[in-house]
Amino acid sequence: MRLPWLRAVAPAPPPTHEDLIRRVALGDEAAFEALYDAVSPTVFGLVRRIVRDPAQSEEVTQEIFVEVWQQATRFDADRGRALSWILVMAHRRAVDRVRASQASTERDLRQGIKEYQDSYDDVQESVETKLEAERVLKAMESLTAAQQEAIRLAYYGGYTHQEVANLLRVPVGTVKTRIRDGMIRLRDKLGVA
Template sequence: MRMPWLRTVEPMTPPSHEELIRLVALGDEAAFSELYDAVSARVYGLVRRVVRDPSQSQEVTQEVFLDVWTQAVRFDADRGKAMSWILVIAHRRAVDRVRASQASQERDLREGAKEYQASYDDVADTVESNLEAERVQQALETLTASQQEAIRLAYYGGYTHQEVAQLLDIPVGTAKTRIRDGMIKLRDRLGVA
């Protein structure tokens, strides 16, 4: 016996990804949640294969879904499937993250090399300066005491010829002569042309 008031209820089919994206474009949070539940595992899997790092893959996956939320109005069902559109976004985001990470590593490497080179150059310069200072000191010791004194005041003390003369209580011409003669001897000892 058939009961006319009872109708058979057709089982509800879940909305397609395309329908969910259309609803997301309208700001439907429930549709977004349903879409997330339906496709997040595939998105994460794709991102994970590209990025490899689990925590960065999670971050990129979040960025992908933020893009899906903000760009859902751009989705055109006539141009392709929703899942393909989402996976393209995911792939682009993942590749961008890998490139950014590589660029960061290369930048850090370059900076590290510069710092290493700078510190190496500083040490080399210091050693060279110390050796040169030692050579000059040895050459200075071959001068007369009066020449040494005048040169030390003028070049190490930073005094003018006039001030050297006053400090040594000698005429300016004598101070200049001692400095000039001492410098000539130093030049010859050090082999400076």
């Protein structure tokens, strides 16, 4: 026998990422945990693709979620989706880590080169290295501004072709063409086989 006042109640839909961010902004730890569980694989995947090193990718992902916790009050649903907001933070932080790592490596390399030069007084190699760097810079000047920008973002900035396309607001095919044509021109200028 069914009681007339008892009706089947449909379960409430799960909270959206936007709902969770709003609750995180109020200090709701359970909402933060749910948000972390929902989006951390996506965030880690993006970071891993940029940073490449698994341990550093985990560190950057943790930093991003600390930032999400601290900055949740700044999220504005009228400006975009919560996942996009988080992924923009993730991309920025991952690129910063790559740049910092590259700068550290370059510093270490410069220091190593300096120590090598100091200890062995290898003037010839120093001159050759400087001349080669100047040749590459000179060859880069022969490229169009669009080719230079695309190559610098892709090869020196660590961005993917899609990310370069987004930054330059051009189709990804255009970016690939600029990079390919620029690299061919560099190869010809430098006389590399």
